[in-house]
Amino acid sequence: MSTKIYMNGQFVDREDAKVSVFDHGFLYGDGIFEGIRFYGGKVFRMKKHLDRLWDSAKTINLKMPISKEELGKALYETCKINGFTDAYIRLVVSRGVGNLGIDPRTCGTPQVIIIAQALSLYPKEFYEKGIKIVTASTIRNPSDSLSPRVKSLNYLNNIMAKIEAFNAGCEEALMLNHKGDVCECTGDNIFIVKNNRLMTPPINACILEGITRNVVLEIAKELGLEAVEADFTRHDVYTADECFLTGSAAELIPVVAVDAREIGDGKPGPITARILSAFGEFVKNDDN
Ligand code: PXG
Secondary structure (H helix, E strand, C coil): CCEEEECEEEEEHHCCCCCCEEEEEHCCCCEEEEEEEEEEEECHHHHHHHHHHHHHHHHCCCCCCCCCHHHHHHHHHHHHHCCCCCCCEEEEECEEECCCCCCCCHHCCCCEEEEECCCCCCCHHHHHEEEEEEEEECCCCCCCCCCCCEEECHHHHHHHHHHHHHHCCCEEEECCCCCCCEEEEECEEEEEEEEEEEEEHHHHHHCCCHHHHHHHHHHHHHCCCEEEEECCCHHHCCCCEEEEEEEEEEEEEEEEEEECCCCCCCCCHHHHHHHHHHHHHHHHHHHC
């Protein structure tokens, strides 16, 4: 049976799930998205994802053509119709079909698309051995140009940095902001651990406010670990005891080297392991 894709209230076979070449999502990257996990028959942190999507829509001046309640139901229906209990969900809202030219006023109704697919997890090795990353020369978009808080369909800023990572033989790149402070990676937030204290850049450091990041901050509190949101530099990363990345796809991935500097003893650290294991428990019991 072919995978069914949700398109504007209807389910369409994968082969037939097509958008117009005049959709401004395709022409200009004009649109927004969410990457969501479906764990054990539940949409993880659904309210947070929908709230973030609505905030992205607000900032790009896009009027959502569906209510949060309806869209929440559609997320569940899409997983159900495809028989998933665990999946990766990509929710996309594009500006819709319009004329050539960037004028969003020419666009009809925004297109709402939900793709659910079986998880293609990162290799086990990433979690067991950790990954090595490099700093990209491409800086993160400053907030007053295109706010990284908007999860927009225009990911070229991140893709440019990701290409630098691949060219350096790494899977991820660390991005700095216009001030030179540590920002985030191309598709994940970053944490460091120093003297048992967790640190992650604040929202105004030009990051996407990751759902997983916020879950890790909650978990740290539950575990009685000190965790702060504060600006820091690459020096702090190089000299950290531990470092890890967070994201809906990655969950938690240990980082064992940055720009060829070994982090800690060059192996995934104990606090990272503690949080990763608590994360596994957290997703089972989450009701948000
Ligand atoms: N920063 C950036 C730039 C991201 O794109 C995160 C941080 C982590 O956010 P969450 O809310 O996931 O903890 C992201 C997330 C995809 C995909 O299909 C992208 C993300 C997550 C899942 C899938 O490209 N980006």
